[in-house]
Amino acid sequence: MSYWLMKSEPEEVSIDDALALPSVAWFGVRNYQARNFMRDVMRVGDGVLFYHSSCAEPGIAGIAEVASTAYPDETQFDASSKYFDPKASRENPRWMLLDVKALRKTRLLALSELRNCAELEQMQVLKKGSRLSITPVTADEWAVVMSLLQAY
DNA sequence: GCCAACGTTGGC
DNA sequence: GCCAACGTTGGC
Numbered sequence: 001m002s003y004w005l006m007k008s009e010p011e012e013v014s015i016d017d018a019l020a021l022p023s024v025a026w027f028g029v030r031n032y033q034a035r036n037f038m039r040d041v042m043r044v045g046d047g048v049l050f051y052h053s054s055c056a057e058p059g060i061a062g063i064a065e066v067a068s069t070a071y072p073d074e075t076q077f078d079a080s081s082k083y084f085d086p087k088a089s090r091e092n093p094r095w096m097l098l099d100v101k102a103l104r105k106t107r108l109l110a111l112s113e114l115r116n117c118a119e120l121e122q123m124q125v126l127k128k129g130s131r132l133s134i135t136p137v138t139a140d141e142w143a144v145v146m147s148l149l150q151a152y
Numbered sequence: 153g154c155c156a157a158c159g160t161t162g163g164c
Numbered sequence: 165g166c167c168a169a170c171g172t173t174g175g176c
Contacts, residue, residue, distance in 0.1 A: 007174090030172095031159075054174055111175080129157040131173045 002046045003137035004037070005125050006064070006100065007053040015050050015062035018102035023067045026097045027075050028083045034134040039070040039096045047142060048100055051125070052108075053133075059110040060145065068099035106149045119144045 006026065008014070018024045029035055043066060050062035072093035075083035088094040114120055124135040137145075 009174095033159095058175070131158060133173085 002041070002043065003049070003139065003142040004042060004046060004066070005049040005051050005060075005123075005135050005137050007051045007125075007133040009054045010052045010061070011055065014052065015102060015105050018050065018062070018064065018100070019105060021102075023099040023101040025073075026100050027073050029073070029097060029133060030083065030085070030095060031133065034132055035096055037134050037136070038098050041136075042066050042070075042098060044068060047137075049137060049142075049145060050100075050102060057108055057110060059108050059112075059114065060106065060149075061108055062102055062105045064100050064102045066098060067101035070096040070098045073097040109145065109148055113148065114145075117144065117148065 008018075012028075013024055026038070029038065046066040048064040048066060049060050050064045052058055052061045072090075073083070073095040075081040076085040076088040076093065076095045077090060078084055083095075085094055114123070115126060120126060120141055123137065123141050124130060124132070
């Protein structure tokens, strides 16, 4: 079993939105590296840190798990969607997604707090210039995050 | 709104 | 295959 951090804009899908549903389809990923993680590496049951990005208080907002294997992202075929991709076809889908099941909301573990934690220095999402919306998390980093979430 | 960092596109 | 131009991400 592996661990991941997945960014979501709360204005699009927040942890509260995700908790209200049995699972959410992680639509809109348009980056090959992130797609390949979903398609080739992520497995049902993997742990997910649900991260709020592009918002007033960026940081980890909840815990989730991978709930399906990868399948084509329907929004790539929808000409009215901002995620439409004219180069994708149903015969040759370009973008994949998978379902994510939110398990619980946590206190907001802010990006600034993550950056202040020496043990998380190597965490991929914290590296300078990192923009990838899905990044692997090591078991050690996961454990550190869990202990930070429990601290007060 | 700014801008650094990174990814993608397309001409050559 | 190179690389300049352009587009996007995302924190601030």
